[in-house]
Amino acid sequence: xxxxxxxxxxxxxxxxxxxxxxxxxxxxxxxxxxxxxxxxxxxxxxxxxxxxxxxxxxxxxxxxxxxxxxxxxxxxxxxxxxxxxxxxxxxxxxxxxxxxxxxxxxxxxxxxxxxxxxxxxxxxxxxxxxxxxxxxxxxxxxxxxxxxxxxxxxxxxxxxxxxxxxxxxxxxxxxxxxxxxxxxxxxxxxxxxxxxxxxxxxxxxxxxxxxxxxxxxxxxxxxxxxxxxxxxxxxxxxxxxxxxxxxxxxxxxxxxxxxxxxxxxxxxxxxxxxxxxxxxxxxxxxxxxxxxxxxxxxxxxxxxxxxxxxxxxxxxxxxxxxxxxxxxxxxxxxxxxxxxxxxxxxxxxxxxxxxxxxxxxxxxxxxxxxxxxxxxxxxxxxxxxxxxxxxxxxxxxxxxxxxxxxxxxxxxxxxxxxxxxxxxxxxxxxxxxxxxxxxxxxxxxxxxxxxxxxxxxxxxxxxxxxxxxxxxxxxxxxxxxxxxxxxxxxxxxxxxxxxxxxxxxxxxxx
Numbered sequence: 001x002x003x004x005x006x007x008x009x010x011x012x013x014x015x016x017x018x019x020x021x022x023x024x025x026x027x028x029x030x031x032x033x034x035x036x037x038x039x040x041x042x043x044x045x046x047x048x049x050x051x052x053x054x055x056x057x058x059x060x061x062x063x064x065x066x067x068x069x070x071x072x073x074x075x076x077x078x079x080x081x082x083x084x085x086x087x088x089x090x091x092x093x094x095x096x097x098x099x100x101x102x103x104x105x106x107x108x109x110x111x112x113x114x115x116x117x118x119x120x121x122x123x124x125x126x127x128x129x130x131x132x133x134x135x136x137x138x139x140x141x142x143x144x145x146x147x148x149x150x151x152x153x154x155x156x157x158x159x160x161x162x163x164x165x166x167x168x169x170x171x172x173x174x175x176x177x178x179x180x181x182x183x184x185x186x187x188x189x190x191x192x193x194x195x196x197x198x199x200x201x202x203x204x205x206x207x208x209x210x211x212x213x214x215x216x217x218x219x220x221x222x223x224x225x226x227x228x229x230x231x232x233x234x235x236x237x238x239x240x241x242x243x244x245x246x247x248x249x250x251x252x253x254x255x256x257x258x259x260x261x262x263x264x265x266x267x268x269x270x271x272x273x274x275x276x277x278x279x280x281x282x283x284x285x286x287x288x289x290x291x292x293x294x295x296x297x298x299x300x301x302x303x304x305x306x307x308x309x310x311x312x313x314x315x316x317x318x319x320x321x322x323x324x325x326x327x328x329x330x331x332x333x334x335x336x337x338x339x340x341x342x343x344x345x346x347x348x349x350x351x352x353x354x355x356x357x358x359x360x361x362x363x364x365x366x367x368x369x370x371x372x373x374x375x376x377x378x379x380x381x382x383x384x385x386x387x388x389x390x391x392x393x394x395x396x397x398x399x400x401x402x403x404x405x406x407x408x409x410x411x412x413x414x415x416x417x418x419x420x421x422x423x424x425x426x427x428x429x430x431x432x433x434x435x436x437x438x439x440x441x442x443x444x445x446x447x448x449x450x451x452x453x454x455x456x457x458x459x460x461x462x463x464x465x466x467x468x469x470x471x472x473x474x475x476x477x478x479x480x481x482x483x484x485x486x487x488x489x490x491x492x493x494x495x496x497x498x499x500x501x502x503x504x505x506x507x508x509x510x
Contacts, residue, residue: 014291015043015174015271015332022051027172029163029196031151031188032062032129033097034305039273040176041104041301042293042328048105049294055108055170056101057117057163059192060151061090064131066319067307075307086129092307099304104297108170112151112162112195116169119161127151127159130187152187156198159191163199171265175200176332179272193272197335204266274331288331295328302326312384313440387439388447394435395451398428399482402452403459403468406478421477428452429485436493445493449486456482 016024026047030036036044036056048054063086067076074081075089082088101109110117113125130150151159167175177196178189274288303311310317317323401424408420428449436445456479460469469475 014047015176015269015289016047016052018046018050021047023053024174025053025055025170025172026174026176027055027057027167027170029057029059029175029177029192031059031178031186031192032065033058033093034062034065034100034302034308035189036097037100037104037298037301037305038309040330041100041298042295043176043291043330043332044106045104045294045297045301046291048107049297053108053170054104054106055110055172056106057110057112057166058097059112059159059195060127060129060188061111062093062129062308063087063090064129065089065093065308068310068319069306072307089307093305096305096307100301103300103304104294110166112159117162117166119165125162127154130191150188152191154191156191156194157202160195160198160202163195164202167199167203167267168263168265172267174269174271175267176271176273179275179333181275184275197270200267200270204264270335271332272335274333288333291330291332293328293330295326298328299326387435387441387444391435391439391444391447392451394431395428395448395453396455398431398448399452399455399459402427402478402482403456406469407474409474416473418474418477421474421481424478425481425485428482429489432486432489433492436489437496440497442490442494442497445489446486449482449489453479453482453486 016026024047026044028036028040028044030040036058044054044056064077067073067079067089072092073079075092076082077084077086077089097109101107112127115124118124126149128149128151130152175196178193180193181190271289299311299314302309302316308318311326312323314326315323316326403424405427406418406421406424408418408423410417410419432445432448432452435448436442438444456469460467460475460479469478
């Protein structure tokens with residue numbers, strides 16, 4: 001029997017300060033459109049909302065991705081009707097990425113090899129999706145054919161040089177990318193990790209040609225030997241210790257917006273995204289940071305990636321059709337730092353203590369600790385079929401029990417109190433309201449109430465001389481009261497859901 005490892009040391013906080021985030025810069029590096037949303041979207045939205053400058057570097061346009069909607073399946077390479085090599089899908093995914101970033105509040109997106117992310121000299125370059133195949137172990141691996149121009153075939157220093165140029169231009173206080181295995185083994189994810197680590201080294205060099213501060217030469221990095229490049233430092237100073245020229249929060253630029261030649265930038269904090277794959281267990285002594293980000297923005301951004309993601313309420317599915325819950329909690333690991341080192345998790349320009357909240361405390365968002373936007377409204381909504389079946393079943397149960405109960409009365413002198421009908425209506429009201437809130441739809445309340453009315457109506461049909469519901473006071477209250485109870489449940493459910501959503505989406509609620 002394998003001895004159980006201790007639980008990882010997890011802190012609930014941020015990658016950089018959440019309170020007073022204005023002026024801080026974060027750079028997320030991802031392989032394909034939709035990756036940024038699936039694994040870091042909530043964090044990106046949270047920091048963008050708090051005033052930080054959030055930028056995204058995307059390495060490929062996802063030309064070889066699978067396509068979910070049937071009406072767009074022709075965009076997928078090798079599918080019937082497809083006549084290109086992925087350029088059509090790339091164009092669609094580029095538009096989807098733009099819409100997703102608008103939902104996340106991220107305004108800066110760069111493509112590897114183009115614009116500020118082109119080390120030059122020479123024209124802009126496009127790196128293509130390398131594709132993948134599934135191994136017998138359930139992990140991704142290289143495709144049988146990897147075409148020239150694919151990201152995974154590009155020389156490491158070439159692609160890392162482009163990313164280093166962007167780092168020198170943006171001067172981020174934190175860089176975030178995948179772990180060394182790419183999360184689930186995709187060759188482009190692994191290459192993205194490698195090029196990001198190398199780029200951090202190159203960006204810290206004195207002249208951008210591989211010479212690190214202090215005269216040492218930068219060789220090819222190894223994930224277990226990079227602690228030297230991610231130590232804590234003051235982000236308002238350059239690697240040589242002199243103040244950064246230019247206002248805080250602004251990249252240092254030369255003529256025509258080009259980076260200042262030779263202006264090195266040592267990234268203060270580097271994080272890798274924690275894989276949730278069961279085949280990649282987390283070491284028991286790993287120092288992890290949970291960021292409780294913006295669930296609502298992440299869900300909206302996931303919906304924008306229509307070719308890659310199907311969103312149903314608070315659930316999503318990729319091309320494999322497996323449904324999972326959307327989470328606003330995203331976990332990261334400090335890259336290259338000693339276990340338990342918290343100095344990189346909350347760097348402050350003035351040398352203030354790290355912005356990692358004590359375990360169990362609410363996250364400091366805008367200094368308020370307000371409404372938590374990391375969890376779905378109410379609860380995760382079940383599938384439409386389950387909700388519909390449950391609504392009908394609840395109505396049938398309510399109709400049967402209510403009919404059996406409605407005839408009971410209490411005599412108080414000459415006064416007849418139809419308590420059975422009142423209790424039956426209260427039962428229908430409660431069941432309908434519960435179903436509506438559980439399924440997060442006022443229409444489900446109406447379905448449940450209609451099912452109850454249908455059952456009561458069928459039982460009122462005479463079989464012999466009388467039916468189970470007759471035209472006395474109790475029967476009249478029961479039959480007509482169901483309609484009133486159903487309407488009340490539907491309106492009540494709609495009000496609660498709308499009020500809950502408006503509170504979560506109100507400005508300033510973190």
